[in-house]
Amino acid sequence: xxxxxxxxxxxxxxxxxxxxxxxxxxxxxxxxxxxxxxxxxxxxxxxxxxxxxxxxxxxxxxxxxxxxxxxxxxxxxxxxxxxxxxxxxxxxxxxxxxxxxxxxxxxxxxxxxxxxxxxxxxxxxxxxxxxxxxxxxxxxxxxxxxxxxxxxxxxxxxxxxxxxxxxxxxxxxxxxxxxxxxxxxxxxxxxxxxxxxxxxxxxxxxxxxxxxxxxxxxxxx
Numbered sequence: 001x002x003x004x005x006x007x008x009x010x011x012x013x014x015x016x017x018x019x020x021x022x023x024x025x026x027x028x029x030x031x032x033x034x035x036x037x038x039x040x041x042x043x044x045x046x047x048x049x050x051x052x053x054x055x056x057x058x059x060x061x062x063x064x065x066x067x068x069x070x071x072x073x074x075x076x077x078x079x080x081x082x083x084x085x086x087x088x089x090x091x092x093x094x095x096x097x098x099x100x101x102x103x104x105x106x107x108x109x110x111x112x113x114x115x116x117x118x119x120x121x122x123x124x125x126x127x128x129x130x131x132x133x134x135x136x137x138x139x140x141x142x143x144x145x146x147x148x149x150x151x152x153x154x155x156x157x158x159x160x161x162x163x164x165x166x167x168x169x170x171x172x173x174x175x176x177x178x179x180x181x182x183x184x185x186x187x188x189x190x191x192x193x194x195x196x197x198x199x200x201x202x203x204x205x206x207x208x209x210x211x212x213x214x215x216x217x218x219x220x221x
Contacts (some may be wrong), residue, residue, distance in 0.1 A: 001116040001158070003028075005109065006046035006059075013106045016049050023052030026100040027093040029063040030085045032071045032078070041164070042081075047096060047114065060089035084127070122207055123154030123168065123214040131218065133189045139220040146181055148173050152201065154215030166195035170211060175200055 016024060029045040045063055050056045064086050071082035088094070098120040108114055126134065134153060141147045152170040159165055175182065179198055186196055199205065201212065 002113065003044075003116065004046045004113045006048045008049065008109055008112045011049050011051075013109045016104075016109070019049075019051060020101055025050045025052075025056060025095060025097045027056045027059070028096055029060055029089050029093045031063040031066045032081050032085055044094065047100060048093075056092040056095075057090055060093060064089050080129075119158055121214065122156065122158045122210050124157055124165075125216045126153055126155060126167070131216070134218050135220055137185050137189050138218050141182065141185055142220055146178055146185075147171060150218045150220050152212065152215040152217055154211055156197075158207075164195065166197060168197050168199060168211065168215070170199050170201045170215065172201055 018024075027048050027050050029048075031043050031045070033041040033043060045059075048056075048059050050059075067082045067085045071085070072078050099116055099118075100114060102118050102120060103114055103116050125131075131153075138147065138150050142150065149172045151172075154168050154170075155165050156168045157165050169182075175198055182198060183196070187194075190196075201208070205211075
């Protein structure tokens with residue numbers, strides 16, 4: 001994933017590297033593009049370096065303003081996502097410090113850009129409202145005997161520049177014969193444009209161990 005720094009001209013490479021041990025952080029902020037009748041499209045800002053003595057919320061205002069101006073138009077979901085975005089930004093934004101320090105180099109930093117090829121967080125958790133809907137889906141599938149155990153779910157953030165993050169759902173059983181049933185049940189609760197990928201946890205895929213450690217188990221009791 002390629003992205004850019006917002007304020008690299010203000011701080012030298014040596015300063016940001018020294019700040020690694022003194023509490024400096026790298027943060028990005030969230031805003032939304034409205035899509036009427038659909039969930040808004042999430043966008044993240046360029047990456048800001050925040051010295052330890054400064055507040056990360058200082059840069060949040062402009063992105064909150066964008067969401068407040070245009071985010072509401074994506075009815076009916078726009079206001080809900082705007083509220084979440086404001087809450088996230090005002091609490092300090094999305095901390096990407098570890099990923100930046102894992103990939104930063106002097107030449108690209110001075111050019112104001114960074115290529116994220118290695119990450120410490122590959123999968124994030126669904127939002128509370130999304131987990132609530134997943135619980136409804138998989139509680140019924142468990143009751144009907146379609147699945148044996150609740151699945152693990154993570155949002156795959158390690159996507160290409162032109163891809164949106166998507167839900168990866170892992171099962172402790174073979175799903176070849178029940179994949180269509182599971183997919184149909186999911187889309188009864190989620191919009192058709194929402195991307196899901198169903199996998200078997202016994203499969204030996206590249207990020208299997210990371211997924212198991214970072215995803216969340218959907219408890220259906």
